[in-house]
Amino acid sequence: MGHRFAEIVFTESVLAEQQRHGSREAYQGFLGGEDFNGRLSAAEAGFIQARDSFYMASVSETGWPYVQHRGGAAGFVRVLDKQTLGFADYSGNRQYVSLGNFRRDNRVALFFMDYVNRTRLKLLGRIRLVDPQDLKTLAALEQADFRAPVERSYLIDVEGFDWNCPKYITPRFTEQEWQALAVPEVAAPVADQPVPVSDNVLGDGPLGLKISGVSQLTPEVRSYQLQSVNGEPLPTFSPGAHLQVPVPTPQGIRMGHYSLCGAPGNHEYQIAVQAKADSKLAAALQRHYQLGTRLQITEPQNHFALHEDNRPALLIAGGIGITPLKSMALALLQRGAEFQLHYAAKSSEQMAFYPELQSLLGERLITYFSHDGERLNPAELLTDLADDCQIYACGPEELLASIRRATRNASIDDRLQLENFS
Template sequence: MTPDASAAPVRADAARCPFDHSALTGQTGPTGCPVTAGAAAFDPFEDGYQQDPPDYVRWSREQEPVFFSPRLGYWVVTRYDDIKAIFRDNLTFSPSIALEKITPTGPEANAVLAQYGFALNRTLVNEDEPAHMPRRRVLMEPFTPEHLKAHEPLVRQLAREYVDRFIDDGRADLVDQMLWEVPLTVALHFLGVPEDDMDQLRQYSIAHTVNTWGRPKPEEQVAVAHAVGNFWQLAGQILDKMRQDPEAPGWMQYGLRQQREHPEVVTDSYLHSMMMAGIVAAHETTANATANAMKLLLQHPHVWREICEDPSLIPNAVEECLRHNGSVAAWRRLVTADTQVGGIDIPAGSKLLIVTSSANHDERHFADADLLDIRRDNASDHLTFGYGSHQCMGKNLARMEMQIFLEEFTRRLPHMRLAEQTFSYVPNTSFRGPEHLWVEWDPARNPERTQPALLRHEQPVRMGEPSRHTVSRPLVVARVTRLTRDVVQLRLVSPHGAPLPRWQPGAHIDIECGDTGLSRQYSLCGDPADTHAFEIAVLRDEASRGGSAWVHDHLREGAALRVRGPRNHFRLDEGAPKLIFVAGGIGITPIAAMAQRAQALGRDYVLHYCGRSRADMPLLAALQARHGARLVVHAKAEGQRADLAALLATPQPGARIYACGPARMLSALEAATAHWPADALRTERFQTDAPTLDPAKEHGFDVELKDSGISVHVPPDQTVLAALKAANIDVPSDCCEGLCGSCEVRVLGGAVDHRDVVLTRAERDAQDRMMVCCSRAAGQRLVLAL
């Protein structure tokens, strides 16, 4: 078994295994590795998983992110980076089992399916290359934003009509009375399917879910098989009717027209299978996602109140709800070749259950992941829609529907509240949403009774995921403390007392500097567990581009400002046996939080703090009181300059060095640690030279965007970031100097000419990521995961 650095502590007699042997069961998995108690007990059909999948597998995310489940016969994967890597590689990790029955049915149920001629074939969800991508491209056009806009009036009309039916009742089951039927009607309209008996289609859809992802009891399997068989025959009948008028609107008719030009790509068997799968996929996930979102928002009244008061927050609230409590709990993949996932050997032929809902709660990617934060700037990184070439084609239709539903509810029923109830779910591994969602309100307080004009207001729908720059967090300066003659410490709080996200040491926030157009990053230096405030310390630097001067000149107690984040590109390795911290001047801000965390963890650490004089070293008194002899002060005025070469002359096994400070100090550190392992030194810079491009010294190159299927040319006088934005590819960015790490992009092919100051030597050597604001291609071509 390959060790995982973040796994549970090991006993001395099990030094090569990452798990505490006292937790083992005596069972072994297919590779001979021991099965832990958590893995043996894992059962996705238990109520705990149905109610809250991320919490149910929290133990796995924290201790055993890849494990074999004897009950399920699957390997289970729970962390964000591992799951995203699986989605990215659809050759090693085939989607072919995505629609396979997770619970094999008995011969009687199989005979029932056979009598209906049930023969569900490959669809876009579960087919491999080379068939998948040509089919996806041929059928993609109706899913583009310009085509989806045509469906917006219908969605708005239906949302209005259905709310009209119960607006004066004071009580409703949102699932039964709206959230199932409206997405189903929209789905049928999109597909071009006539609106037959929707109650029957609902039962068929549930049966399909149970048949594919559930665990029906033997006595239930025959009834489920009859429903699935009838569904299959109905899909065929609808398709036959469509063939009589292929010019009619609808995605299925579009597929019939494409079949004329591409008969080898859009086949009869594909169309029949896609008709059935499409009816489920196009509505069930949206119905469940909206029900989950409404339940979640009403469970957090202060958040519900915020979006009622400011509807512009709805698009990002949708993304955060999809992340926090999405409708897709897990997907499945088949391993086609011996490989590793999260450092664990997985043999060819293995089946994977990839718990995307767990990935969406991974603290390594989402700060304070359990917090519902509708201003989270990376909420749209969620994996609810999958990722890569098999990402959900209908994601933007779902986003549009959810935005319109939330707009209708917040505008017309802002006083809505959850009724007392117990939530139940259809037991299955993958799709989840409450079967009922009872809400209550006082009809006498309906705003439209006194403000009928509000029904005419419409919030623009955002097609696609929100840009990180569209969402910021309003804060107020609660306290300004002068630490030195040119450093102030700011305590920033929510104007309404709402909790702020917990953060990990090394994180920073972006401050919008009023109407200057400037956005600057400042490391958080307070207590990471303090959810009441963010604290930063800012050095006034007259040589800067104006951000620090604006902070010093404009921010006083009571001042309002907007921030984004927190984000972390300078994360502490909490498993390192030895931690060496080096800070220069204002570079103490991220290092102070790291040292506090090291102390709390009981790690072996030392903090070297360098400065001109003690009077010019912010936070010094507090650090001395906290760290005592572990703090070594190097004050130039006292003749105590740090001899970095001598301090780091001997590499220490497993040690990590974290440093932040002036460029000259960090360059000296790089030289002093050149003989250390490549990833031992990790730095954060607060100043760098702005990148400049001399066309006479640069060369043009092409960038292939693997996930978008397009190529972009980058001329000698343009950055990759600028070329991407010109091609309407939204990439987050802030400093544009290779300093903050905001624009990091995964590299799938080609050699990178790294020019940033974010990546470590080992990360640069890996050639699998780059900062597109400054780095370039070393050759003629790069392939990026965009």
């Protein structure tokens, strides 16, 4: 057993086409190992419950798929547990095509879209009507402040899901979101007078950016998509690079250094910031950085660079230390190089980018959840390494110290590069 979504949709015909077009090897890891992508984590639950609509396909008796749009107030789809969704179905055109299809075949495919942040989640499940006498479940699916008439309510048992990449998703915005993104006009300066700067612009560097997307990855980690203010492609960056960004604090503007965690070559930047009780700067950033916030900064810098050839790599991440290593993993994946990413966190719910990395990396991703008693042992990772394998690690100091000891004991510390949180 393995990736539940892949097990369902990767039929023999699909696998044959993947083989024909050269992508089968990239997905091979999905079809073996322990089950995953069949139970919703906090990342999927938060994403689903932030949506105000989704698309749903049912299976008709004629064999044709039938797709309908379902909508309501944001949060009308409820995640009841790790394998169950529910929603109230509001009165529509009364054709009852989907309802009729469900009576014969309970399989459904759902598509949840976040156009602003260019993110989509595919989900497969089996749907069932809520018994009208099950008042507890009906009450859990109601939205007291949404006045559309409810005809019935549904539960969906999750079979599998998969995150899609943002490629070719055209950003679409509500009027409120668009106003937040709008660049304020600045009057031409009078000679010898300073240019007025909006309260929504931070920094004085030459590179103008605006925040075009914000996503809550875990209860503590928030990611930010950054685009050019003028719409032009942003300067390229290499894996391991970081941005230096201005953060307002009570003591004035302070500079924070945050790794770029997107794929090199993208025309936008992505950073992820973890706000913990002992991290005042990150907490201040999360308070002040909103959709539409403008930054004037310097171009990306890199003091933690990935090798540029096809030598294999061992990537080790602890907690938010995943940010530079995610970019490295995506670069190595694009090159077709051999690598593994070992990623440790307290739980899957507190692991940033967990669904995306599962989907993209398959068996190349090895995870360790301390809440389940799992521990990353650096010494074990160094056995049977290729002679030219390069090692990169980022995480808390305790993890990095254990990696230093292990590589020193194995006499391969010359192949190690580290980046710590400070």
